[in-house]
Amino acid sequence: xxxxxxxxxxxxxxxxxxxxxxxxxxxxxxxxxxxxxxxxxxxxxxxxxxxxxxxxxxxxxxxxxxxxxxxxxxxxxxxxxxxxxxxxxxxxxxxxxxxxxxxxxxxxxxxxxxxxxxxxxxxxxxxxxxxxxxxxxxxxxxxxxxxxxxxxxxxxxxxxxxxxxxxxxxxxxxxxxxxxxxxxxxxxxxxxxxxxxxxxxxxxxxxxxxxxxxxxxxxxxxxxxxxxxxx
Numbered sequence: 001x002x003x004x005x006x007x008x009x010x011x012x013x014x015x016x017x018x019x020x021x022x023x024x025x026x027x028x029x030x031x032x033x034x035x036x037x038x039x040x041x042x043x044x045x046x047x048x049x050x051x052x053x054x055x056x057x058x059x060x061x062x063x064x065x066x067x068x069x070x071x072x073x074x075x076x077x078x079x080x081x082x083x084x085x086x087x088x089x090x091x092x093x094x095x096x097x098x099x100x101x102x103x104x105x106x107x108x109x110x111x112x113x114x115x116x117x118x119x120x121x122x123x124x125x126x127x128x129x130x131x132x133x134x135x136x137x138x139x140x141x142x143x144x145x146x147x148x149x150x151x152x153x154x155x156x157x158x159x160x161x162x163x164x165x166x167x168x169x170x171x172x173x174x175x176x177x178x179x180x181x182x183x184x185x186x187x188x189x190x191x192x193x194x195x196x197x198x199x200x201x202x203x204x205x206x207x208x209x210x211x212x213x214x215x216x217x218x219x220x221x222x223x224x225x226x227x228x229x230x231x
């Protein structure tokens with residue numbers, strides 16, 4: 001029996017021990033390792049973004065919306081009563097009279113004491129050659145009363161919904177559409193309608209809120225305003 005020489009085995013050759021084990025493959029040259037799972041994926045629809053992340057481009061953050069019907073009357077009890085409205089008008093009138101009464105009285109006194117009293121055939125008394133200061137004070141008194149009424153019923157009420165009298169009794173005038181103050185223009189129109197409709201309706205205009213469902217006067221219906229309790 002001839003003995004064959006034993007040759008050494010080199011890597012890669014099959015031998016009694018079987019093929020050699022291959023080392024685990026490494027990423028190719030120049031290739032980045034795979035990203036971790038879930039990296040760069042946007043959050044699911046309807047889920048808030050993660051802490052510190054801003055909302056998507058062009059998306060504004062949500063803000064709470066005001067409740068529907070803000071500023072609207074909530075029921076019949078929200079409308080101001082007839083007595084409150086009359087009380088407010090009386091207070092406004094008294095304040096206007098107080099502003100005018102002092103210069104008017106002083107003007108009459110000056111005219112009566114400096115002028116010569118004469119009476120015509122109709123019984124009308126006049127004062128001739130009176131001090132002109134008396135007439136100036138009379139005019140100033142009426143102008144002051146008119147200026148107060150214009151400021152109170154037009155500019156103040158148009159901006160805030162309240163005259164001085166309405167502020168005292170706790171009522172305010174607003175537009176029916178949105179419950180906001182009227183503005184100076186609409187307040188001026190409402191004031192004119194009050195002055196016109198009241199005498200030509202024999203004061204039915206100011207009595208109308210007594211039986212009206214929304215306690216509106218006729219001039220309120222024309223300009224679409226309501227008087228509410230301010231409390």
